[in-house]
Amino acid sequence: NAGVMQNPRHLVRRRGQEARLRCSPMKGHSHVYWYRQLPEEGLKFMVYLQKENIIDESGMPKERFSAEFPKEGPSILRIQQVVRGDSAAYFCASSPPGGSDSYEQYFGPGTRLTVT
Amino acid sequence: AQKITQTQPGMFVQEKEAVTLDCTYDTSDPSYGLFWYKQPSSGEMIFLIYQGSYDQQNATEGRYSLNFQKARKSANLVISASQLGDSAMYFCAIWTGFQKLVFGTGTRLLVSP
Numbered sequence: 001n002a003g004v005m006q007n008p009r010h011l012v013r014r015r016g017q018e019a020r021l022r023c024s025p026m027k028g029h030s031h032v033y034w035y036r037q038l039p040e041e042g043l044k045f046m047v048y049l050q051k052e053n054i055i056d057e058s059g060m061p062k063e064r065f066s067a068e069f070p071k072e073g074p075s076i077l078r079i080q081q082v083v084r085g086d087s088a089a090y091f092c093a094s095s096p097p098g099g100s101d102s103y104e105q106y107f108g109p110g111t112r113l114t115v116t
Numbered sequence: 117a118q119k120i121t122q123t124q125p126g127m128f129v130q131e132k133e134a135v136t137l138d139c140t141y142d143t144s145d146p147s148y149g150l151f152w153y154k155q156p157s158s159g160e161m162i163f164l165i166y167q168g169s170y171d172q173q174n175a176t177e178g179r180y181s182l183n184f185q186k187a188r189k190s191a192n193l194v195i196s197a198s199q200l201g202d203s204a205m206y207f208c209a210i211w212t213g214f215q216k217l218v219f220g221t222g223t224r225l226l227v228s229p
Binding site: 031033035041042043044045048055056059089091093095104105106107109110112 | 153159160161163166207209211215216217218219220221222
């Protein structure tokens with residue numbers, strides 16, 4: 001049973017370019033979460049999605065960031081016009097369906113974004 | 117709002133000794149869960165242990181145990197018989213049913229031979 005997959009593992013972008021980060025949840029999982037870890041800090045929640053729905057985006061910056069989890073395919077975290085402050089590790093986690101009892105979140109290996 | 121506080125930025129321990137990593141939390145929700153994750157230098161997040169707020173007994177997983185003191189709102193991680201491979205960042209996190217985890221700032225553990 002494959003775990004949560006993220007690609008790419010490392011991504012380098014120049015200021016002003018777009019970054020697309022992909023997350024394939026574990027088989028059977030329908031909930032996806034994105035977290036950001038700035039250097040020397042803990043993980044901060046960004047967004048929680050279910051298939052075709054954004055459930056909670058309270059941690060997403062208001063501009064340039066968007067996320068989707070389509071009916072088919074991976075979840076995508078998109079950062080437009082990247083700036084140096086976007087350099088961080090972006091982690092995806094997934095959990096099985098089950099409402100508020102589904103506390104288990106399985107993390108992917110993360111994508112390290114470097115903005116030059 | 118939920119909050120996790122980890123007051124130890126760094127801890128040192130000798131191999132084979134036990135070490136306690138501190139975690140205090142704040143939440144007004146009666147139902148919640150507490151997690152510990154390990155993040156080695158390679159960067160992945162490794163789940164270690166989970167404690168539910170209604171669990172009567174402290175959680176244990178191999179060499180890891182969670183010292184849960186509900187009245188004090190603390191959930192300290194105890195690692196027994198430390199190994200060199202335990203050197204890593206350790207994060208405490210809380211989940212309250214709103215689906216997101218709230219993490220602390222972490223403690224860097226260094227195990228020396």
